[in-house]
Amino acid sequence: MSDFEVKEITPAAPTSVDGDARAARRREARTLLFGDLWEYAPAPESTAVVKVRERYEHFIGGRFVGGGEPMAVHNPATAEQISEIPAAGPDVVDRAVNAARAAFGPWSARPASERAKVLYHIGRMLQERARELAVLETLDNGKPIAETRDVDLPLAAAHFLYYAGWADKLDYAFPGVSPSPLGVAAQVIPWNFPLLMAAWKIAPALACGNTVVLKPAETTPLSASVLAEICAEAGVPDGVVNIVHGDGDTGRALVSHPGIDKVAFTGSTEVGRQIQRTLAGTDVRLTLELGGKGANIVFEDAALDQAVEGIVNGIWFNQGQVCCAGSRLLVQESVAETVLDKLRDRLATLRVGDPLDKNTDVGAINSAAQLERIADYVRIGQAEGAQMHQLACDLPDKGWFFAPTIFTHVAQSHRIAQEEIFGPVLAVQTFRTPDEAVELANNTPYGLSAGVWSDKGSKVFEMTRRLRAGIVWGNTFNQFDPASPFGGYKESGFGREGGRHGLLPYLRLR
Missing domain, CATH: 3.40.605.10 (Aldehyde Dehydrogenase; Chain A, domain 1)
Incomplete structure (x- = not known):
């Protein structure tokens, strides 16, 4: 079975690509060699350490006080109400x-x-x-x-x-x-x-x-x-x-x-x-x-395995619900096929499910409204002609979950390349020269974050100087420190x- 299945989300399902077949062969080879050694037993964190109150109040003047119509608070993993405010x-x-x-x-x-x-x-x-x-x-x-x-x-x-x-x-x-x-x-x-x-x-x-x-x-x-x-x-x-x-x-x-x-x-x-x-x-x-629409730029001289880890952390950390997420992958044409193969292999190892399980990599979408927004953008991406690949996984029956998704064959004019989705959806584009990478990265209304992957420090610093982003990571992504300023440009x-x-x-x- 392939690591990925191409799921149909109206109006039409894209066709499979050679990368899916290659990933399937690699997974079959691993299974023959190692069997099911990579399966993880559930490791749930105990909820006994916290007592969720039925109602939380405002905190004003050093005291908790009421005032206002009640609003329900839900657990995104179950869609059940857990409290109210x-x-x-x-x-x-x-x-x-x-x-x-x-x-x-x-x-x-x-x-x-x-x-x-x-x-x-x-x-x-x-x-x-x-x-x-x-x-x-x-x-x-x-x-x-x-x-x-x-x-x-x-x-x-x-x-x-x-x-x-x-x-x-x-x-x-x-x-x-x-x-x-x-x-x-x-x-x-x-x-x-x-x-x-x-x-x-x-x-x-x-x-x-x-x-x-x-x-x-x-x-x-x-x-x-x-x-x-x-x-x-x-x-x-x-x-x-x-x-x-x-x-x-x-x-x-x-x-x-x-x-x-x-x-x-x-x-x-x-x-x-x-x-x-x-x-x-x-x-x-x-x-x-x-908001943001961060570009994660991978050059041919980058440490590709390290870059793939940065791509995964850049877009699927917190289910992609990050303003500075690396939601656009710009990869140099000469290594694009290699990077995508490695990315497919790595994506196949992600575990989607119960957020309280310590083995879970991708948890629940925060709300039903946000889940619908993400699904809408996936439908838009397909309608615009981009090719969709989704992790073949069983999503929980309850709660708000969305499978990690990759779009290839993305054009700069596509809405999935220009607008913030705020979900686990990656748009992939290719470039040939550093000038083209800068032009693609800066051609967006946003300017919050970017990442540059290269073995040459001079190239990283030169790209950092030219990118219109408030924070640019070099050979890493989504790393924060209280001593480092954070903010954006443009929208x-x-x-x-x-x-x-x-x-x-x-x-x-x-």
């Missing part, structure tokens, strides 16, 4: 902003070394409760436990620890000027990295002496509520961190509130445009981290998060 209306948002405003004066006047201790305490408590939070994040988001455990939680804690180090060094970070906090920061985060995005936003804001009102995504609110508990236990004064739950209406009420001084938004480009229109003509500071937004640069959006420099 209230949807904050304008009155609840107003209460949260007022609490943040009242807390701003005392918090900003507190010695910076004291703010640093609080941030450090939050980071350490995240580390102590890492297993509990990793399980909660997987239940709420659908991503594999291996990712929440090994990526999300360590990075979230690292951001608080990193900015704890900057809190009492702001004068040294920006010599020759006098830095001061802005005031109240409204922060709206997405569902793909719920806890990590909260850390990205809250840690630098608090280090600079600001107070915050955070709105998590309505589909993934649970870890933010636990973070609120941690903040209270770590000594964050009442009102310094406030969390309001709700959907887009809540977000609009928050970013348009007259009592805020700063908006930080991570999410879709369309919503980013709406926020920019709302704040036009005001003195409210704004940073936007929006991927503006402003930077992380590193010393991540302090600037929360400071007034005189």
Whole structure:
């Protein structure tokens, strides 16, 4: 049986390609040599370490409070409701902003070394409760436990620890000027990295002496509520961190509130445009981290096995639900066939299924709406004439899952090459020269991320200089560090998060 089957998604199914037959022969040879040695027994993570409440509330002024119509929270792996949250209306948002405003004066006047201790305490408590939070994040988001455990939680804690180090060094970070906090920061985060995005936003804001009102995504609110508990236990004064739950209406009420001084938004480009229109003509500071259509560029002199691992991590990490995902593969024509053969072999080893299983590589799509969006783009890709290859695997009967997908014969004009799918779908194109690779990579409305794979350092640096992307990885992909700034160009937004640069959006420099 082939490693891949070409599935029919209307209007028509593509024909098979020679690569599928070659991959099938290699798999049959491995089976003859090794039998079923590569089969994995289930290794589920226990859910006993976390107790999911029936209802989570807003966190305002240091207390959990109700207010608003209930909204269901689902487990993407089962599609079952696991909790509910209230949807904050304008009155609840107003209460949260007022609490943040009242807390701003005392918090900003507190010695910076004291703010640093609080941030450090939050980071350490995240580390102590890492297993509990990793399980909660997987239940709420659908991503594999291996990712929440090994990526999300360590990075979230690292951001608080990193900015704890900057809190009492702001004068040294920006010599020759006098830095001061802005005031109240409204922060709206997405569902793909719920806890990590909260850390990205809250840690630098608090280090600079600001107070915050955070709105998590309505589909993934649970870890933010636990973070609120941690903040209270770590000594964050009442009102310094406030969390309001709700959907887009809540977000609009928050970013348009007259009592805020700063908006930080991570999410879709369309919503980013709406926020920019709302704040036009005001003195409210704004940073936007929006969509992406990252190009992963593989040259003929690259270490191809290493590059294939980077391709897999670039597009199928977190089911491709990553704004900086390497969703476009640009491979030099002379090695395209070899790279695709290796990629087919590697893809055949991926395990799709229960996100709580430690062996799972690809978990659940976050929501039914996002699953339908991905399926729509796959249908569009076929209709445009691209050739689709999908991993032949049995998807779970319950929950929202989508098989990892590759499109070849993709033209630059195809929508799957231009628009953000936000799912486990890779569009493959070829190039002949570095100039052509740059032209293809930059020919997109987005400019968030890119990757370059080459054995020659000079080529990597030259490509990095020419690519219009906020972050360019060399011979790796999707690697993050709290000391490294992150952000985009063009329709991927503006402003930077992380590193010393991540302090600037929360400071007034005189």
